[in-house]
Amino acid sequence: MLWATRSLRIALRQRLNLSRAMASDTMLGSPGPVELAMREKLATLLQPSKLIITNESQLHRHHAAMRSQGGGNGETHFAVQVISDAFKGKNTVQRHRLIYSALSEEFSQGLHALSLNTKTSEEAQRLQVDN
Secondary structure (H helix, E strand, C coil): CHHHHHHHHHHHHHHHHHHHHHHHHHHHCCCCHHHHHHHHHHHHHHCCCEEEEEECHHHHCCCHHHHCCCCCCCCCEEEEEEECHHHCCCCHHHHHHHHHHHCHHHHHCCCCEEEEEEECHHHHHHHHHHC
């Protein structure tokens, strides 16, 4: 019974993650100008082996700051996963500052928040081996 429960939890978690990604694409259609600019800037700056940008703006439309903007422009909150060797020798704060600096123009134009997951390729490989 425990196996069935664990398998069910894993299946539901995978379906939820897929639903979140699809909801972002479905609600906004194709990537908007903010997401496209983010992708271009981060790809150029970091030369990543992996770059995943997920628009999570729809999850934050109810926040007071977003309500005052009528829900924002639909491109206010993003989750960004990056694997890049440009992060070698940098701690988490330095990595985040690098990304925030690269996206300063987007922040000045309405980007409100980023959830960042930054790893070097070595760190990503280590995590795969551990799991």
